[in-house]
Amino acid sequence: MVTGTPTVDMSVEAEHFATVETHGAPASPRQLWDLLPVAMSLLSSCAFIWRYPFLIGRDRVYALFDDAAISMTYARNLAEGHGLVWNVGQHPVEGYSNFLWTIWMAAIEAAHPPDGEAGLWVMLSSALLLAANAYVITRIARRIAPNARLLPIVAGLAAALYYSLNSWSLVGMETGLVAFLSSLAILSVLRSCDPLTSASSSRRLLAVGGIALALGVLTRDDVVIAAAVIVGFAYLRSTNPRRAAATVALPVVVTGVGHVVFRILYYGYPVPNTYFLKVGGIPEVTKLHRGLIVLAQNGTLQLVLPSSLALAYFILVKRSGRRPVTGSGLLAAVVVVQVTYMVAVGGDSYELSFSDRYLAPYVPLLFVLAILGAWEVAIAARRSRLPMLIIGVVLLASSALTAAAWLPVADLQQTVEPPWHLTPWIVLLASIGLLMILASRSAWVGARSPKIIASVVSIAAILATSAIPYASWIGQNYQFRDLDAFVTFDGVLIASSTPSNATIGVTGAGNVTFFDHRRAVDLLGYSDHRIATSRPHENLPFQPGHDKWDYAYSIGQLRPDVVLGLFHPTPTDLLDMTRWGYRQYTVPDLGQTIYYLPGWFHPN
Secondary structure, X not given: XXXXXXXXXXXXXXXXXXXXXXXXXXXXXXXXXXXXXXXXHHHHHHHXXXXXXXXXXXXXXXXXXXXXXXXXXXXHHHXXXXXXXXOOOOOOOOOOOOHHHHHHHHHHHOOOOOHHHHHHHHHHHHHHHHHHHHHHHHHHHHHHOOOOOOHHHHHHHHHHOOXXXXXXXXXXXXXXXXXXXXXXXXXXXXXXXXXOOOHHHHHHHHHHHHXXXXXXXXXXXXXXXXXXXXXXXXXXXXXXXXHHHHHHHHHHHHHHHHHHXXXXXXXXXXXXXXXXXXXXXXXXXXXXXXXXXXXXXXXXXXXXXHHHHHHHHHHHHHHOOOOOOOOHXXXXXXXXXXXXXXXXHOOOOOOOOOOOOOOXXXXXXXXXXXXXXXXXXXXXXXXXXXXXXXXXXXXXXXXXXXXXXXXXXXXXXXXXXXXXXXXXXXXXXXXXXXXXXXXXXXXXXHHOOHHHHXXXXXXXXXXXXXXXXXXXXXXXXXXXXXXXXXXXXXXXXXHHHOOOOOEEEEOOOOHHHHHHOOEEEEOOOOOOHHHHOOOOOOOOOOOOOOOOOOHHHHHHHOOOOEEOOOOOOOHHHHHHHHHOOOEEEEOOOOOOEEEEOOOOOOOO
């Protein structure tokens, strides 16, 4: 295939690689090789979990990411018979946004593990989900490219080594469950649309896809966006469109409506409190501005090469006069709608230089498209230098933009890492780009087998996506580990320094409350509907979930006995703490200020 008029030999070779319909049944599944990404996923997860814990005294503590610990607190209260509540006896407020994952955490808590070990069982369950997702991604790639031996495994390895998905999942977030359920639904629907699949098998596969999506929507509401795309695909590709779409959509609709009814009856609102907190009252232009910065950050750093290869696939296939392989459009549509959602809501609260948490579950689908693009670029290299040259130039331009620090990163994260942290990333991207430019001009490349060139390009995509995050992890462990350790220490400190009936005002609401076993006043409003529906502070860059607070209400009126620091306090706030009768204690060696009412805090 060339970028101009297609030739017979190139289109035949491409169809041999990627078309199920032309050749009937897919090639043998090669089950043993397809387990390689599973093994790699388990290995990387075990390494992450082994390095993650920290010591408090002589105890190894597996604390979760602070937001995950919020869900863990709800789960513990549910397991102990108090209901899905933040504080025992308090009016329920839905301060989590991952219902099914919280229920799973409650099952773990029902076994009454020690606080410092509960997180380990959450991490291990996430490791299994990540391994299952790597296998499903391999099977999706095998479905789309049935006659390729190596590249589907490369796609599975890319998913297994994808640091953003792995890290968010292994620190207790629901990301791995969302990824697995979404991937399983896509694989099931793709298999159901196979021409050789019997009608009864097709119905079963569609039902599996619908159930997986229903569970996904129970995990996170925004999975409904991907579900709508998958339902649309089932309608367009099935021989019985209405029945197929209904089979997939019905479990999603029933589950979604049932969850909304439960919310209204139990919490009083059809959406979680975090919805009001993170997007309620935020101007659309503010969310869009931040969302576009997040998109640019992801596009010019981690995902530039997979995105370029995915785009190259559709462009080169169209220019050759062929149709994209069945299923490739579905994968692209799911990624595009999720990117659109990410931009619309302003991204996640925590970005740094790694992929957005809302996007991470769907990036493995991009890896599948990337291997298709790598194959098309490899075929094109026989006749044309242009595709590989363009991708190389894109990588060089991306590294140059990153080096110029053109993104207003301070708008994304209040604590910005020093510029030198991105230097290895810049060098890596530039090096891969330069090599691709040089390769595009080499006669040796044109003489090689497309399989070799496609494999090399795919491996380069893995390196460009995950090499630097893992280098950062090797050098400094998980990027939020020190913060998680800090707030966990706060929880242990409060447990040993206050009476059991004390009420604690918190900004880091997860690990403190989970480890201190005290009633809490959430100063940032995750579990306080009044704060969540208040006006955001406009003197700081928009950071979802961290721009609403009202100390006059949360501290002046609710009167927590101890307050673990203030979020962006003004001189007036500090004067108010004194006026409200709070004393100060600075934790030795940490410099943290704790405010307390007399008699409620005795440092231990």
